[in-house]
Amino acid sequence: MESDESTRQRAAVDPHDPLLGRVLDGRYRIVRRIARGGMAGVYEAVDLRLERTVAVKVMHSGLGDGNDFAQRFVREARAAAQLSHPHVVAVYDQGEDAGTVFLAMEYVPGRTLRDVIRDEAPMPPLRALGLVEPVLGALAAAHRAGIVHRDVKPENVLIGEGGDSPTIKVADFGLAKAVSATSSHTATGVVIGTVSYLAPELVVQGQADARADVYAVGVLLYELLTGTKPHEGDSQIQVAYKHVHEDVPAPSARVPGLPAYVDALVARATARDRDQRPADAGVLLHQVRRVAQTLRDGVLDDPELEADLRPLPVVAPLPVELEADADGFADLESPVERTAVAAAPVGAAAARPTHDELPVSDRTQQIQLPPDETAVASAPGITRLPAPRPDLPREPRTRRRSRRGPILLLLALLLVVGVGVGSWWFGFARYTTTPSVLGMNRAEATAALEQAGLEVEVGDPSYSEDVPVDDVVATDPGPGDRVLPGETVTLSLSQGPERYDVPKLAGLSVDDAQRALEETKLEFGRQVDKYHDSVPEGQVISSNPKAGTTLRPGTAVNVVVSKGREPVELTDWTGKKAAAATKALRGAGLEVETEEVFDNDVAEGVVISQSPTTGTLYKGDAVKLVVSKGPELVQMPRVIAQGQQAAKERLEALGFTVKIERSGQYIGLGFVLSSDPGAGEMVPKGSTVTLFLI
Known part of the structure; x- marks a missing residue:
């Protein structure tokens, strides 16, 4: 069984690896192995046709057996290749060479999110959300295209080499679906390989939609915040069982001090009831941005935001006090009623998958759930009284048919139903949910919202790196928020990426240059002081990048500031060769004026006198030399x-x-x-x- 975390072997050079040095499909020459996972190995390769470095993912031997898998793999690869997004690893090519199924992709030098977790987690929530945001952007683009990743995990999030703002890209779209669709590939199936990030419905039913990716991102966010996975166990089966039967703990339980609305965000994304999760990655992305903005504003407690994010509680029935009979149960009307109470399910926690409900990849290791001996005792609304002691004699009694029990039970049930219906209507049913219209144009978004019974107005536009100009970048209320029918949803349309031109800084003072950059939302970077012949001391000579360059907000702009004219300490060249004196003085940036005169006592070409002879001059100043022409x-x-x-x-x-x-x-x-x-x-x-x- 493969471990949940893929065994990564960077820059591995294995003399026994038959792929090293091989040219796949006459085009891709394998250079070295970068990583190895449950489904495939990843190699650095050279595209001999285009002369560029690529990453080649080679399926493990056995996965590519049969035409069905090959056709499925090609279909999923083509779907992934249609995704064009700055945070999605580009798919270039797919092929098969002598039974070796491979995928050629964009090469992203750097590290994975697993390395970041190992080095930095637990990390501040703003840092964690900043890493999750581009992942959600990539998944949102995939979900809009009808593609579900199914295998979101830190190993599939690549972080390129980029200094302060590295590129973050998501890899392996569709590959998990291609592998897990065949029952003969359970050894390296997606369920076993990535169990730590599996949504409960994948464990029980083997079915996935966009909400399964949302669950995985929620687990990933928990891991970034705490440095640990939410569910641990001695085996994969135990971990899968916990995903089905236990909620993901609040991150603040492990890292005290985290705001409650951060806990609520994780709880919403990892709700075991997938209907309570955000509908897709686009909705979760909107919620992540709300939380990030609240953190940036320095707000540590926001009850309204927490209430919006927290999953809705399940309404439990009121407890019913029953009299115990000799069997330990209330005096119910018939054995059927007793059986109903004893076998009553205990909410979601009592549900357990049968052998037929498990995905094919798990049937060989079916999750064994513990017996439900305590189910009745823990069931909400059921009070089980202790059974009589076996050492006491049982008194015979005449069985009687009491009408009091059924009547009380019926009244209690009616009360519970009434309270439940009222709570359901006033707390939930009368509300509708704002549909996600992120990424739609104005007309499409208006039609979708009006069809949902909501009014629409257009508010202030917003900048966006991912959403095209004039498409919806945000809504208020946000996607998935509860609203009453007829309420107004305000659309914020994209202005495209936020960019600013570097202002002209030459000739400004340092303070004025700083203010000019702040006004254009750019940062004053490094100041380089340099002597200049014509620019006065303290004024800007130039900037890097130069004026007019278009930059992202917050980009640092370096400036070159004049130190004025460069000072030169003068040397007296009297009695020395005039040629050497002229060369040295001009090399120091000084102007040289020469007068030649006859002198019977000074040899020709020798400096008779110099003016000035000593002191400090500046570049551009003049020095006069009187040079002997020798005797007349x-x-x-x-x-x-x-x-x-x-x-x-x-x-x-x-x-x-x-x-x-x-x-x-x-x-x-x-x-x-x-x-x-x-x-x-x-x-x-x-x-x-x-x-x-x-």
Whole structure:
């Protein structure tokens, strides 16, 4: 027997698994096993045709035997594939390969709700309702399409990797129905595999409608709130018995402090009488949102909400005091009356399934109910007096036919019937129930409500992530609420998803940016400070996402805020190469102004002076460098054959210092024979020129 909780083997690499590496239907190459359950194994695979990662669910060997199962599996897979909802795992393909029946689905990396329960439960009620809401959204879409899941459990709720707002998706629509419909598959049937979440009618009759999914979600919500399952037992049979004969306990009994209306919500969803449960997941979704809003408002006690949610009590007959005879029973008219009292059923708790009433999957392990020896003693309205002690002698008495007993019994019955009818009429029968019109358009909803004898008006619209624009997203009174005929039901039509554009924040102060985001229901996220040459300190430079981007309410928007111009500590480059100084200063964001001058003492390309030399500047400020061009060069003129005085005056006018010497051929003429440096050479201004006379 498989345990109720599927054995999950993440990233399992089993060398003996024949599916690893196999290509199914020539398309899906199996990479690794992700999980294993009672009906199937789930594998990560690569779709070779579309080059994408998918999840492939492979039915266990034996489940796919025979055409009947294959046809049923294809039919249910096709129905599931028609579901298009953000919280439903998409079904891509279905096939069969050499007797291996498989389903190709959307791959959702992450974890399951079972992991969340193990890590976080018991959890605050708002967190629990937040996890249940998308599950109900998916089930509501399925119920509107006429599809019942039948196997809602934490292992079938996948939570994708998404940071603060991960994607929640429900998997395996219709697979339980396909498997459980064949009596030859009891070993891995849905009843045994998921008994902890089974509605009583599935245990007793094997029949399921949308209310069975509602029951399973109620059990799941109890588990999120408390960290435990409501019914435990040493065997699956004991757990199934408790689902039929025991109410789900109030979560506050295990987690004190939970509001009474949260207990009432769980009690309503898990009522053993399915007529008292919400009609479908859409109705329960509406109730969950009411409870969540009340919690968000900080209301811990709401008697009106609790009364709306609490299942209706069963009216019990008034007790009848009877005289005991020697058999321990009242003096009834006939043995038939005694038999009727002794065999009187004790409400829903006394009902037990027969072998024929159980689902086929459970007939091999029929639930053995305890004997009803205490049934009469515990029956409402019946007082059984103790039997006489066997050690006392019984006194013979003459049997008499008393009219008092039947008359009193008849009067008591009439009184009980009268009180019951009155209570039934004034407390229940004169009311009608608001039909669920969620997801319908205005015309369809109006027609359905008017057909139920109710008036209709349109109220304020509401945003919705799931309901299309102009379809009904909520009603007041809500679906399933009791109303008198002729009362008015107010419709709230969907405005579609609530979205807001990021406002233009550039140029605003931080405070103004925060206010602008709050006005558009967006959150001020992370502030990044950055130097900027032109945006003043304290003003917003930009936002991420940028202005005009459409976002969900509450999404964080990060902003870049100016720290003003970036400061630069100045270095003195005097006496250093001008090229290196210019590169460093410009790299620091400064402007460089250069002036080149001749300097006989400073080599060419070296900084003669800098202004300013030290201190703190800001990017964009200017620094002036005076750079040496080296000494100024003058071309040596030709002065040969000129007179000594004329040549000297000419050279001194050019800035040279003149030195006179006699040549080796000097004969006293006083004319220049040669010069050093010679004519045409470039000579630094101020250099000494020697003239040789003849």
